[in-house]
Amino acid sequence: xxxxxxxxxxxxxxxxxxxxxxxxxxxxxxxxxxxxxxxxxxxxxxxxxxxxxxxxxxxxxxxxxxxxxxxxxxxxxxxxxxxxxxxxxxxxxxxxxxxxxxxxxxxxxxxxxxxxxxxxxxxxxxxxxxxxxxxxxxxxxxxxxxxxxxxxxxxxxxxxxxxxxxxxxxxxxxxxxxxxxxxxxxxxxxxxxxxxxxxxxxxxxxxxxxxxxxxxxxxxxxxxxxxxxxxxxxxxxxxxxxxxxxxxxxxxxxxxxxxxxxxxxxxxxxxxxxxxxxxxxxxxxxxxxxxxxxxxxxxxxxxxxxxxxxxxxxxxxxxxxxxxxxxxxxxxxxxxxxxxxxxxxxxxxxxxxx
Amino acid sequence: xxxxxxxxxxxxxxxxxxxxxxxxxxxxxxxxxxxxxxxxxxxxxxxxxxxxxxxxxxxxxxxxxxxxxxxxxxxxxxxxxxxxxx
Numbered sequence: 001x002x003x004x005x006x007x008x009x010x011x012x013x014x015x016x017x018x019x020x021x022x023x024x025x026x027x028x029x030x031x032x033x034x035x036x037x038x039x040x041x042x043x044x045x046x047x048x049x050x051x052x053x054x055x056x057x058x059x060x061x062x063x064x065x066x067x068x069x070x071x072x073x074x075x076x077x078x079x080x081x082x083x084x085x086x087x088x089x090x091x092x093x094x095x096x097x098x099x100x101x102x103x104x105x106x107x108x109x110x111x112x113x114x115x116x117x118x119x120x121x122x123x124x125x126x127x128x129x130x131x132x133x134x135x136x137x138x139x140x141x142x143x144x145x146x147x148x149x150x151x152x153x154x155x156x157x158x159x160x161x162x163x164x165x166x167x168x169x170x171x172x173x174x175x176x177x178x179x180x181x182x183x184x185x186x187x188x189x190x191x192x193x194x195x196x197x198x199x200x201x202x203x204x205x206x207x208x209x210x211x212x213x214x215x216x217x218x219x220x221x222x223x224x225x226x227x228x229x230x231x232x233x234x235x236x237x238x239x240x241x242x243x244x245x246x247x248x249x250x251x252x253x254x255x256x257x258x259x260x261x262x263x264x265x266x267x268x269x270x271x272x273x274x275x276x277x278x279x280x281x282x283x284x285x286x287x288x289x290x291x292x293x294x295x296x297x298x299x300x301x302x303x304x305x306x307x308x309x310x311x312x313x314x315x316x317x318x319x320x321x322x323x324x325x326x327x328x329x330x331x332x333x334x335x336x337x338x339x340x341x342x343x344x345x346x347x348x349x350x351x352x353x354x
Numbered sequence: 355x356x357x358x359x360x361x362x363x364x365x366x367x368x369x370x371x372x373x374x375x376x377x378x379x380x381x382x383x384x385x386x387x388x389x390x391x392x393x394x395x396x397x398x399x400x401x402x403x404x405x406x407x408x409x410x411x412x413x414x415x416x417x418x419x420x421x422x423x424x425x426x427x428x429x430x431x432x433x434x435x436x437x438x439x440x
Contacts, residue, residue, distance in 0.1 A: 204374060225375030241375040319372040320362060 006084055007303050008039040010062070011091035012049025016327070017232050020091040020284040022049045025056065027292035027299035034300055037349065039083045045340035051332045058083055061344035065095045072098050073105065080111065082347065087112045087306040089299070091283050093168055096121060112306035114211075114261040116282055123257060124280035126165055126196045132277065135256035137249070139277050140199040151180050154197055161200040166191030171233065173200055198278070203270035206243065207235070209284065209291055210250050211298050211305075213313075214260030219301050220314030221250050222291040227322070235287055237324040240294045240317060249275050262288075262302055287323060294321035358431055359392050371431065378429070383408065387422050391432075397440035 007028060011019030021040070028036045040049055040056035043064055050059045060079045063071040079085065088111060090099040100121060103113045123131060127144045141158050145151065154162065155177075164183035165171045168191055172183040180197070187195045210221035223246050226235035246267060253265060264281040284299065291298040296317035304311045339346050362370040367385050369378040380388065386407050390400045401415045419438055426432045 227375065239370075239375040242372050243374075320370050 002033060002035060002304075002309065004035040004037065005303060005307055006037045006039060006086050008041055008079065008083070008085040008088045009056075009091065010041040010043075010089070010095060012040050012042050012047040012056070012059070013044070014048040014052075016230060017234055018286040018325075019047075019049075020286045020288055022052065022055065023286055023289040024089055024091055024284050024299040025049070026289045027297055028303055029054075030289070030292040031297050031300040034303065036303070039079065039085050041079070041088075042340070045337060048330065050340060050346065051330045051336060053330075057349040058347045059340065059345065061340065065098050069098045069101050073102055076102070076106070080109070082345075083349075085111065087303055089113075089284075089302060089306070090115070093281065093283065096282055112308055114214075114302045114306040116260050116263070120257055120259055121282055124263070124282055126167060126279065127194055129196075129277070129279065132253075132256070132280070137253060137256060137277050138275055140201050142196055142198040145184070145195045145197055146193050148181060148184050151177065151184060151197070154180070158197065158199050163198045163200050165196040165198060167194055167196070201268045201270060201276045201278070203268040203276070205278075206241070206246060206267045206269055207238075207285065207287070208246060208250050208265040208267065209262065209288055209298055210254065210259075210265065211262050211301055212254045212257070212259030213305075214258060216255045216258045218251055218254045218313065219305065219311065220291075220296050220298055221247070222294055222296050222298065222317050223247070224287060224290060228324075235325075237322065238287055238290065239323075240290060240319050240321045242319045243269070245269070245273065245275060249277070253277070253280070262298060290321065290323045291317070293323065294318045355432065355436075358388075358426070361388065361392070361431065363388055374430075376429070383418060384422050387419060391423075391426075391438070397438045399440075400438065 009021045009024050011021030013019040014022045025038050028034060028038060038056045040059035041062045042050055042059055049055055062075050090096055100115050100118055103115055106113060129139055130142050133139045161173055161175045162180060163171050163173055164180055164187060166187040170187055170191055174180040174183050184195050207224045208221055211219040213219050223241050223243060224238045225241050226238045228237035230236050262284045264285040265277060266279040268276045268278055288299055294317040296314045301311055336346050357373050360372055367380045369380055386403055387400060390403045400419050404415050423438055427434060
């Protein structure tokens, strides 16, 4: 077993639109080679992961990304003092720019991360995804809109049906101008500007969880097809698959972007066998525990690499391994909730000792 | 034909396609035929295989084979133009 490692993880909001944190932590705990202690970082006192038995040793509230980097830096310094964490794995889109900005400072303090660069984050954002086409990746035609009037002529460049998307989340397939206008306002109300309009591509939706080494190489990747999808479009069940074309596409993405850290590629495979990259999420997906279950534990790989430990690239996993999500009612007394609400922390371990 | 060869078929007739993640349930006849097709048997070979495993009249068997191949085409498990040899 390796030397003890304390890992701080965000994204404990395991709701019906779950954050990836619980999956990342379960993966870390799944690995017998890793002597791990996990510190949870939460934005809300009622994030379900706070109350899961045996998931996190300690939990601390951290400031929302909208408050900027300075409060985050101060809070992390305090948490580091209390827990001595060695590695941070942020798992939410909106918080990544802050953690990426702080990564050099954290590194100087001995805290490891495995994160993309600002340029890489920017390259894959929904509004700029089309630029990946210039790097040899197949992406559907898209336009970035800041005014609903632009929708009235969009069909001249991208024919219906279209997908109307918010800048961070949300997508709706539309077949007419009326539907497009309604979807535009819905996205703006929920997520703000800009709105992205993308060519609809019919086919099978596939996902890849991949980890890049930052030099164009692939640390490992697991492919998944959703078998149950919620009304929010989230995979509630899925199965590990292996499609050689998708493997090639993943390798091409890594080579083209020199991606560092975990990411999720959302891809459509059309009836003719063509691939279309719909989105690149710059972090672990919520279903990442499948990678551990299938024998290629990618959260473990990220923790090891972030800690500066050597790791041989991972090549094999058990195709056909399934995940089926479950919603459980967790029972808790008021103690943990009151401590999260008042002091913003629940410390169950003995401070920095493991 | 690689996709057909890669199909995982359990003894109970549960079929998993590792390429797409799709699953199917097949009866005993289809299970035997899939096994034969994966081994590259021609029509006569498939008929012989079925007669060996089941009590059945020879005249129905070509139709059974064609029905299964049609389903395989529909699910994309064999190329669109695929026909059993012979």
